[in-house]
Amino acid sequence: MSERIIVIWVGLFMLFGILALLTLAFKVSGLSSAIGNDGYNLTAAFDNVGGLKVRSPVSLAGVHIGEVSAIKLDNVQFKAIVTLKIDPKYQQLPIDTSASILTQGLLGANYINLTPGFAHTVLKNGGIVQDTHPALILEDLIGQLIFSLKSPGGKK
Amino acid sequence: MLILDKLRLLGQVGLELLMSLGRSGLFLTQLLIRKPQFKRSFPLLIEQLYFIGVLSLVIIALSGLFIGMVVGLQGYNTLNGFGASEQLGQLVALSVVRELGPVVTALLFAGRAGSALTAEVGLMKSTEQLASMEMMGVDPLWRVIAPRFWGGFIAMPLLMVIFSAVAIWGGYLVGVVWLGVDGGTFWSAMQATVNFNDVVNGIIKSIVFGGVVTWIAVFQGYDTVPTAQGIGLATTRTVVYSSLAVLGLDFILTAVMMGGW
Numbered sequence: 001m002s003e004r005i006i007v008i009w010v011g012l013f014m015l016f017g018i019l020a021l022l023t024l025a026f027k028v029s030g031l032s033s034a035i036g037n038d039g040y041n042l043t044a045a046f047d048n049v050g051g052l053k054v055r056s057p058v059s060l061a062g063v064h065i066g067e068v069s070a071i072k073l074d075n076v077q078f079k080a081i082v083t084l085k086i087d088p089k090y091q092q093l094p095i096d097t098s099a100s101i102l103t104q105g106l107l108g109a110n111y112i113n114l115t116p117g118f119a120h121t122v123l124k125n126g127g128i129v130q131d132t133h134p135a136l137i138l139e140d141l142i143g144q145l146i147f148s149l150k151s152p153g154g155k156k
Numbered sequence: 157m158l159i160l161d162k163l164r165l166l167g168q169v170g171l172e173l174l175m176s177l178g179r180s181g182l183f184l185t186q187l188l189i190r191k192p193q194f195k196r197s198f199p200l201l202i203e204q205l206y207f208i209g210v211l212s213l214v215i216i217a218l219s220g221l222f223i224g225m226v227v228g229l230q231g232y233n234t235l236n237g238f239g240a241s242e243q244l245g246q247l248v249a250l251s252v253v254r255e256l257g258p259v260v261t262a263l264l265f266a267g268r269a270g271s272a273l274t275a276e277v278g279l280m281k282s283t284e285q286l287a288s289m290e291m292m293g294v295d296p297l298w299r300v301i302a303p304r305f306w307g308g309f310i311a312m313p314l315l316m317v318i319f320s321a322v323a324i325w326g327g328y329l330v331g332v333v334w335l336g337v338d339g340g341t342f343w344s345a346m347q348a349t350v351n352f353n354d355v356v357n358g359i360i361k362s363i364v365f366g367g368v369v370t371w372i373a374v375f376q377g378y379d380t381v382p383t384a385q386g387i388g389l390a391t392t393r394t395v396v397y398s399s400l401a402v403l404g405l406d407f408i409l410t411a412v413m414m415g416g417w
Contacts, residue, residue, distance in 0.1 A: 003199070006202065006203060006206045007202055009206055009210045010202050010205045010206050010209070010210060012210075013205065013206075013209050013210045013213065013311075013314065014314065016213070016314070016318055017313075017314030017315075017317055017318055019321075020314075020317040020318045020320065020321035020322075021317045021355075021359075023321045023324075024253065024317055024320055024321060024324075024355045025352060025355060027343065027347075028249050028253065028320075028321075028324055028346055028347070028350055028355070029253075029347065029350045029351055029352045029354065029355050053344055053348050054344065055340055055343060055344030055347065056340070056341065056344055057338055057340040057341055057344075064338060064339075064340065067340045067344075104242050104338075104341070109242045109243070109341050109344070109345055111341070
Protein backbone atom coordinates (compact mmCIF):
# COMPACT_ATOMS: atom_id res chain seq x y z
CA MET A 1 0.00 0.00 0.00
CA SER A 2 1.65 3.18 -1.12
CA GLU A 3 1.82 6.31 0.98
CA ARG A 4 -0.53 8.16 -1.38
CA ILE A 5 -3.41 5.70 -1.04
CA ILE A 6 -3.06 5.72 2.74
CA VAL A 7 -3.32 9.51 2.80
CA ILE A 8 -6.38 9.40 0.54
CA TRP A 9 -8.07 6.86 2.80
CA VAL A 10 -7.36 8.95 5.89
CA GLY A 11 -8.80 11.96 4.07
CA LEU A 12 -11.93 9.97 3.24
CA PHE A 13 -12.17 8.85 6.87
CA MET A 14 -12.03 12.48 8.05
CA LEU A 15 -14.64 13.40 5.46
CA PHE A 16 -16.98 10.62 6.63
CA GLY A 17 -16.54 11.83 10.20
CA ILE A 18 -17.37 15.42 9.32
CA LEU A 19 -20.37 14.34 7.23
CA ALA A 20 -21.65 12.21 10.11
CA LEU A 21 -21.21 15.12 12.51
CA LEU A 22 -23.17 17.41 10.17
CA THR A 23 -25.90 14.77 9.93
CA LEU A 24 -26.08 14.55 13.71
CA ALA A 25 -26.14 18.33 14.04
CA PHE A 26 -28.72 19.19 11.41
CA LYS A 27 -30.82 16.11 10.80
CA VAL A 28 -30.89 14.60 14.30
CA SER A 29 -30.65 17.50 16.73
CA GLY A 30 -32.45 19.88 14.36
CA LEU A 31 -29.94 22.71 14.71
CA SER A 32 -31.68 24.09 11.64
CA SER A 33 -34.07 22.40 9.30
CA ALA A 34 -31.99 21.96 6.19
CA ILE A 35 -34.73 20.61 3.95
CA GLY A 36 -35.58 21.48 0.40
CA ASN A 37 -37.64 24.55 -0.34
CA ASP A 38 -39.84 23.12 -3.05
CA GLY A 39 -43.50 22.65 -2.31
CA TYR A 40 -46.08 25.33 -1.87
CA ASN A 41 -47.09 27.11 1.28
CA LEU A 42 -50.46 27.57 2.93
CA THR A 43 -51.09 29.37 6.19
CA ALA A 44 -53.76 28.71 8.75
CA ALA A 45 -54.60 30.50 12.01
CA PHE A 46 -55.42 28.26 14.97
CA ASP A 47 -56.74 29.18 18.43
CA ASN A 48 -54.48 26.58 19.97
CA VAL A 49 -51.90 24.33 18.34
CA GLY A 50 -51.41 22.04 21.35
CA GLY A 51 -48.30 19.91 20.88
CA LEU A 52 -47.89 20.67 17.17
CA LYS A 53 -44.26 21.13 16.19
CA VAL A 54 -42.32 22.26 13.17
CA ARG A 55 -42.00 19.27 10.78
CA SER A 56 -45.19 17.66 12.11
CA PRO A 57 -46.96 15.89 9.24
CA VAL A 58 -49.90 17.23 7.24
CA SER A 59 -52.23 14.63 5.87
CA LEU A 60 -55.37 14.49 3.81
CA ALA A 61 -57.60 11.43 3.98
CA GLY A 62 -54.80 9.73 5.90
CA VAL A 63 -52.23 10.32 3.15
CA HIS A 64 -49.10 12.27 4.06
CA ILE A 65 -49.02 15.31 1.75
CA GLY A 66 -46.75 17.80 3.52
CA GLU A 67 -45.39 19.11 6.77
CA VAL A 68 -45.56 22.09 9.12
CA SER A 69 -42.75 24.49 8.23
CA ALA A 70 -43.27 27.30 10.77
CA ILE A 71 -45.40 28.18 13.80
CA LYS A 72 -45.65 31.82 14.84
CA LEU A 73 -47.88 33.84 17.14
CA ASP A 74 -50.02 36.61 15.67
CA ASN A 75 -49.57 39.53 18.06
CA VAL A 76 -52.88 41.18 17.21
CA GLN A 77 -55.37 38.36 17.26
CA PHE A 78 -53.31 36.13 19.57
CA LYS A 79 -53.70 33.17 17.31
CA ALA A 80 -51.05 30.71 16.20
CA ILE A 81 -50.15 31.17 12.55
CA VAL A 82 -49.08 27.83 11.14
CA THR A 83 -47.35 27.59 7.78
CA LEU A 84 -47.93 24.32 5.94
CA LYS A 85 -45.60 23.17 3.21
CA ILE A 86 -47.55 20.97 0.80
CA ASP A 87 -46.09 18.64 -1.82
CA PRO A 88 -46.50 20.40 -5.21
CA LYS A 89 -48.20 17.25 -6.53
CA TYR A 90 -51.32 18.17 -4.57
CA GLN A 91 -52.07 21.68 -5.82
CA GLN A 92 -55.77 21.11 -6.39
CA LEU A 93 -57.01 21.79 -2.84
CA PRO A 94 -60.40 23.60 -2.91
CA ILE A 95 -60.51 27.05 -1.34
CA ASP A 96 -62.94 25.94 1.40
CA THR A 97 -60.59 23.23 2.69
CA SER A 98 -60.61 23.00 6.48
CA ALA A 99 -57.66 22.17 8.73
CA SER A 100 -57.84 20.46 12.11
CA ILE A 101 -55.17 19.43 14.57
CA LEU A 102 -55.51 15.78 15.57
CA THR A 103 -53.46 13.35 17.61
CA GLN A 104 -51.92 10.12 16.38
CA GLY A 105 -53.10 7.53 18.87
CA LEU A 106 -53.89 8.41 22.45
CA LEU A 107 -50.48 9.75 23.47
CA GLY A 108 -48.98 10.30 20.06
CA ALA A 109 -47.72 13.43 18.36
CA ASN A 110 -50.03 16.05 16.86
CA TYR A 111 -50.57 16.39 13.13
CA ILE A 112 -52.72 18.50 10.84
CA ASN A 113 -55.54 16.88 8.93
CA LEU A 114 -56.96 18.70 5.91
CA THR A 115 -60.57 18.07 4.88
CA PRO A 116 -61.27 19.21 1.32
CA GLY A 117 -64.38 21.27 0.58
CA PHE A 118 -66.46 21.45 -2.58
CA ALA A 119 -65.56 24.82 -4.13
CA HIS A 120 -64.17 24.91 -7.65
CA THR A 121 -61.55 27.59 -7.02
CA VAL A 122 -58.30 26.21 -5.61
CA LEU A 123 -55.90 27.45 -2.94
CA LYS A 124 -52.85 29.09 -4.48
CA ASN A 125 -49.33 29.30 -3.11
CA GLY A 126 -49.47 31.49 0.01
CA GLY A 127 -53.21 30.95 0.35
CA ILE A 128 -54.97 31.00 3.72
CA VAL A 129 -57.00 28.10 5.08
CA GLN A 130 -60.00 29.85 6.63
CA ASP A 131 -61.79 27.06 8.45
CA THR A 132 -59.61 25.74 11.28
CA HIS A 133 -60.26 23.52 14.28
CA PRO A 134 -57.86 23.88 17.23
CA ALA A 135 -56.16 21.01 19.00
CA LEU A 136 -58.15 19.20 21.65
CA ILE A 137 -56.37 19.63 24.96
CA LEU A 138 -56.86 16.51 27.06
CA GLU A 139 -56.74 18.44 30.35
CA ASP A 140 -59.51 20.79 29.20
CA LEU A 141 -61.69 17.86 28.22
CA ILE A 142 -61.15 16.15 31.57
CA GLY A 143 -61.89 19.43 33.33
CA GLN A 144 -65.16 19.81 31.46
CA LEU A 145 -66.08 16.21 32.18
CA ILE A 146 -65.42 16.59 35.91
CA PHE A 147 -67.34 19.85 35.95
CA SER A 148 -70.37 18.30 34.28
CA LEU A 149 -70.20 15.29 36.61
CA LYS A 150 -70.12 17.51 39.68
CA SER A 151 -73.28 19.38 38.76
CA PRO A 152 -75.74 16.68 37.65
CA GLY A 153 -78.69 18.96 38.41
CA GLY A 154 -77.54 21.45 35.79
CA LYS A 155 -79.17 21.93 32.49
CA LYS A 156 -79.81 18.82 30.49
CA MET B 157 3.37 -16.51 60.52
CA LEU B 158 0.89 -17.58 57.86
CA ILE B 159 -1.11 -14.41 58.38
CA LEU B 160 2.04 -12.30 58.08
CA ASP B 161 2.86 -14.02 54.81
CA LYS B 162 -0.59 -13.26 53.45
CA LEU B 163 -0.26 -9.66 54.55
CA ARG B 164 3.10 -9.40 52.84
CA LEU B 165 1.55 -10.78 49.65
CA LEU B 166 -1.26 -8.27 49.83
CA GLY B 167 1.17 -5.42 50.36
CA GLN B 168 3.26 -6.59 47.44
CA VAL B 169 0.24 -6.72 45.14
CA GLY B 170 -0.83 -3.25 46.27
CA LEU B 171 2.65 -1.82 45.77
CA GLU B 172 2.93 -3.35 42.31
CA LEU B 173 -0.43 -1.91 41.39
CA LEU B 174 0.56 1.55 42.58
CA MET B 175 3.91 1.30 40.85
CA SER B 176 2.37 0.41 37.51
CA LEU B 177 -0.13 3.23 37.97
CA GLY B 178 2.74 5.63 38.63
CA ARG B 179 4.74 4.31 35.68
CA SER B 180 1.75 4.76 33.39
CA GLY B 181 1.25 8.32 34.65
CA LEU B 182 4.93 9.16 34.05
CA PHE B 183 4.65 7.50 30.65
CA LEU B 184 1.67 9.67 29.75
CA THR B 185 3.32 12.92 30.87
CA GLN B 186 6.48 12.03 28.93
CA LEU B 187 4.27 11.36 25.93
CA LEU B 188 2.30 14.57 26.18
CA ILE B 189 4.87 17.08 27.39
CA ARG B 190 7.45 17.36 24.67
CA LYS B 191 8.45 19.79 21.99
CA PRO B 192 5.99 19.37 19.10
CA GLN B 193 7.57 18.53 15.75
CA PHE B 194 4.56 18.75 13.50
CA LYS B 195 6.34 18.46 10.20
CA ARG B 196 8.24 15.29 11.06
CA SER B 197 5.44 13.65 13.06
CA PHE B 198 2.68 14.22 10.54
CA PRO B 199 3.37 11.29 8.15
CA LEU B 200 3.66 8.94 11.14
CA LEU B 201 0.31 10.17 12.46
CA ILE B 202 -1.36 9.69 9.08
CA GLU B 203 -0.08 6.13 8.91
CA GLN B 204 -1.48 5.35 12.37
CA LEU B 205 -4.79 7.03 11.56
CA TYR B 206 -5.02 4.65 8.64
CA PHE B 207 -4.31 1.55 10.72
CA ILE B 208 -6.40 2.58 13.72
CA GLY B 209 -9.22 4.54 12.12
CA VAL B 210 -9.76 3.55 8.51
CA LEU B 211 -9.35 -0.18 9.12
CA SER B 212 -11.88 0.00 11.99
CA LEU B 213 -14.48 1.68 9.78
CA VAL B 214 -16.12 -1.49 8.51
CA ILE B 215 -16.67 -3.12 11.91
CA ILE B 216 -17.83 0.18 13.41
CA ALA B 217 -20.30 0.90 10.61
CA LEU B 218 -21.66 -2.65 10.58
CA SER B 219 -22.16 -2.78 14.35
CA GLY B 220 -23.75 0.65 14.23
CA LEU B 221 -26.20 -0.50 11.59
CA PHE B 222 -27.21 -3.62 13.50
CA ILE B 223 -27.47 -1.85 16.85
CA GLY B 224 -29.64 0.86 15.32
CA MET B 225 -31.85 -1.75 13.70
CA VAL B 226 -32.23 -3.71 16.93
CA VAL B 227 -33.07 -0.60 18.95
CA GLY B 228 -35.57 0.37 16.27
CA LEU B 229 -37.23 -3.04 16.31
CA GLN B 230 -37.35 -3.39 20.11
CA GLY B 231 -38.48 0.20 20.53
CA TYR B 232 -41.21 -0.18 17.94
CA ASN B 233 -42.61 -3.31 19.57
CA THR B 234 -42.60 -1.75 23.03
CA LEU B 235 -43.94 1.66 22.01
CA ASN B 236 -46.58 0.15 19.76
CA GLY B 237 -48.03 -1.57 22.83
CA PHE B 238 -49.42 1.73 24.00
CA GLY B 239 -49.86 3.44 20.67
CA ALA B 240 -46.84 5.70 20.83
CA SER B 241 -44.79 4.27 17.96
CA GLU B 242 -44.41 7.82 16.61
CA GLN B 243 -41.89 8.47 19.39
CA LEU B 244 -39.53 5.86 17.93
CA GLY B 245 -37.23 8.49 16.42
CA GLN B 246 -36.56 10.12 19.73
CA LEU B 247 -35.98 6.78 21.45
CA VAL B 248 -33.44 5.64 18.87
CA ALA B 249 -31.64 8.97 18.61
CA LEU B 250 -31.38 9.64 22.34
CA SER B 251 -30.16 6.17 23.24
CA VAL B 252 -27.64 6.13 20.39
CA VAL B 253 -26.28 9.65 20.75
CA ARG B 254 -26.08 9.68 24.54
CA GLU B 255 -24.99 6.16 25.45
CA LEU B 256 -24.74 3.47 22.81
CA GLY B 257 -22.65 5.47 20.37
CA PRO B 258 -19.74 6.41 22.66
CA VAL B 259 -19.73 3.22 24.75
CA VAL B 260 -20.12 0.57 22.05
CA THR B 261 -17.64 2.37 19.80
CA ALA B 262 -15.11 2.49 22.65
CA LEU B 263 -15.60 -1.21 23.46
CA LEU B 264 -15.24 -2.23 19.82
CA PHE B 265 -12.26 0.09 19.50
CA ALA B 266 -10.59 -1.54 22.51
CA GLY B 267 -11.09 -4.96 20.95
CA ARG B 268 -10.19 -4.05 17.40
CA ALA B 269 -7.48 -1.39 17.70
CA GLY B 270 -6.39 -1.45 21.36
CA SER B 271 -5.37 -5.10 21.38
CA ALA B 272 -3.50 -4.65 18.09
CA LEU B 273 -1.61 -1.65 19.48
CA THR B 274 -0.55 -3.56 22.58
CA ALA B 275 0.58 -6.61 20.62
CA GLU B 276 2.49 -4.45 18.14
CA VAL B 277 4.30 -2.35 20.73
CA GLY B 278 4.84 -5.38 22.97
CA LEU B 279 6.46 -7.36 20.15
CA MET B 280 8.62 -4.36 19.28
CA LYS B 281 9.79 -4.29 22.88
CA SER B 282 10.45 -8.02 23.18
CA THR B 283 12.37 -8.15 19.89
CA GLU B 284 14.35 -5.16 21.20
CA GLN B 285 13.38 -2.86 18.37
CA LEU B 286 12.61 -0.14 20.89
CA ALA B 287 16.03 -0.60 22.53
CA SER B 288 17.82 -0.50 19.19
CA MET B 289 15.99 2.70 18.28
CA GLU B 290 17.31 4.23 21.45
CA MET B 291 20.79 3.04 20.48
CA MET B 292 20.42 4.89 17.18
CA GLY B 293 19.45 8.03 19.02
CA VAL B 294 15.78 7.92 17.99
CA ASP B 295 13.36 8.38 20.86
CA PRO B 296 10.93 5.43 20.68
CA LEU B 297 8.33 7.44 22.58
CA TRP B 298 8.32 9.97 19.76
CA ARG B 299 8.75 7.54 16.86
CA VAL B 300 6.51 4.65 17.95
CA ILE B 301 4.25 5.57 20.86
CA ALA B 302 3.17 9.16 20.26
CA PRO B 303 1.74 8.66 16.72
CA ARG B 304 -0.23 5.65 17.95
CA PHE B 305 -1.59 7.54 20.94
CA TRP B 306 -2.64 10.60 18.97
CA GLY B 307 -4.00 8.45 16.17
CA GLY B 308 -6.35 6.67 18.55
CA PHE B 309 -7.24 9.91 20.28
CA ILE B 310 -8.29 11.51 16.98
CA ALA B 311 -9.86 8.42 15.43
CA MET B 312 -12.24 7.63 18.30
CA PRO B 313 -14.56 10.69 18.10
CA LEU B 314 -14.69 10.36 14.31
CA LEU B 315 -15.60 6.68 14.58
CA MET B 316 -18.21 7.53 17.19
CA VAL B 317 -20.05 10.10 15.05
CA ILE B 318 -19.97 7.71 12.10
CA PHE B 319 -21.33 4.94 14.34
CA SER B 320 -24.13 7.17 15.63
CA ALA B 321 -25.16 8.39 12.19
CA VAL B 322 -25.23 4.86 10.80
CA ALA B 323 -27.15 3.57 13.85
CA ILE B 324 -29.83 6.25 13.52
CA TRP B 325 -30.11 5.42 9.84
CA GLY B 326 -30.53 1.76 10.83
CA GLY B 327 -33.34 2.73 13.19
CA TYR B 328 -34.93 4.75 10.39
CA LEU B 329 -34.63 1.78 8.05
CA VAL B 330 -36.44 -0.58 10.42
CA GLY B 331 -38.94 1.89 11.86
CA VAL B 332 -39.95 3.93 8.84
CA VAL B 333 -39.13 1.86 5.78
CA TRP B 334 -40.09 -1.60 7.07
CA LEU B 335 -42.56 -1.05 9.90
CA GLY B 336 -44.31 2.02 8.54
CA VAL B 337 -43.82 4.70 11.22
CA ASP B 338 -44.44 8.10 9.63
CA GLY B 339 -41.13 9.48 8.37
CA GLY B 340 -41.88 13.13 9.10
CA THR B 341 -42.88 12.37 12.69
CA PHE B 342 -39.84 10.16 13.12
CA TRP B 343 -37.50 13.08 12.36
CA SER B 344 -39.61 15.80 14.01
CA ALA B 345 -39.98 13.90 17.31
CA MET B 346 -36.23 13.31 17.17
CA GLN B 347 -35.36 16.95 16.50
CA ALA B 348 -37.76 18.17 19.15
CA THR B 349 -36.07 16.15 21.91
CA VAL B 350 -32.40 15.83 20.92
CA ASN B 351 -30.44 18.98 21.69
CA PHE B 352 -27.14 19.75 20.07
CA ASN B 353 -25.82 19.50 23.65
CA ASP B 354 -26.53 15.77 23.61
CA VAL B 355 -24.37 15.40 20.52
CA VAL B 356 -21.59 17.48 22.09
CA ASN B 357 -21.75 15.43 25.31
CA GLY B 358 -21.46 12.22 23.30
CA ILE B 359 -18.41 13.62 21.53
CA ILE B 360 -16.81 14.67 24.83
CA LYS B 361 -17.38 11.16 26.14
CA SER B 362 -15.78 9.56 23.13
CA ILE B 363 -12.78 11.92 23.29
CA VAL B 364 -12.21 10.83 26.91
CA PHE B 365 -12.69 7.17 26.00
CA GLY B 366 -10.33 7.51 23.04
CA GLY B 367 -7.61 8.97 25.25
CA VAL B 368 -8.04 6.37 27.99
CA VAL B 369 -8.26 3.32 25.74
CA THR B 370 -5.21 4.21 23.65
CA TRP B 371 -3.28 5.21 26.78
CA ILE B 372 -3.98 1.81 28.35
CA ALA B 373 -3.16 0.03 25.09
CA VAL B 374 0.21 1.67 24.39
CA PHE B 375 1.23 1.56 28.05
CA GLN B 376 0.45 -2.15 28.35
CA GLY B 377 2.51 -2.76 25.22
CA TYR B 378 5.41 -0.59 26.39
CA ASP B 379 5.38 -2.08 29.89
CA THR B 380 4.99 -5.71 28.84
CA VAL B 381 7.19 -8.53 30.13
CA PRO B 382 9.25 -9.20 26.97
CA THR B 383 8.20 -12.81 26.41
CA ALA B 384 5.55 -14.43 24.25
CA GLN B 385 3.45 -15.10 27.34
CA GLY B 386 3.94 -11.54 28.52
CA ILE B 387 2.58 -10.13 25.26
CA GLY B 388 -0.47 -12.38 25.51
CA LEU B 389 -1.10 -11.25 29.07
CA ALA B 390 -0.62 -7.60 28.16
CA THR B 391 -3.10 -7.87 25.28
CA THR B 392 -5.68 -9.47 27.53
CA ARG B 393 -5.11 -6.81 30.18
CA THR B 394 -5.59 -4.07 27.58
CA VAL B 395 -9.02 -5.34 26.60
CA VAL B 396 -10.13 -6.02 30.19
CA TYR B 397 -8.84 -2.77 31.68
CA SER B 398 -10.06 -0.55 28.87
CA SER B 399 -13.53 -2.11 28.85
CA LEU B 400 -13.82 -1.62 32.62
CA ALA B 401 -12.45 1.92 32.37
CA VAL B 402 -14.89 2.81 29.60
CA LEU B 403 -17.92 1.50 31.46
CA GLY B 404 -16.90 3.10 34.76
CA LEU B 405 -15.98 6.44 33.22
CA ASP B 406 -19.22 6.40 31.27
CA PHE B 407 -21.20 6.38 34.49
CA ILE B 408 -19.11 9.18 36.00
CA LEU B 409 -19.25 11.33 32.86
CA THR B 410 -23.00 10.82 32.53
CA ALA B 411 -23.52 11.78 36.18
CA VAL B 412 -21.42 14.94 35.73
CA MET B 413 -23.02 15.96 32.44
CA MET B 414 -26.58 15.31 33.55
CA GLY B 415 -25.93 17.84 36.29
CA GLY B 416 -25.98 15.43 39.23
CA TRP B 417 -22.93 17.16 40.70
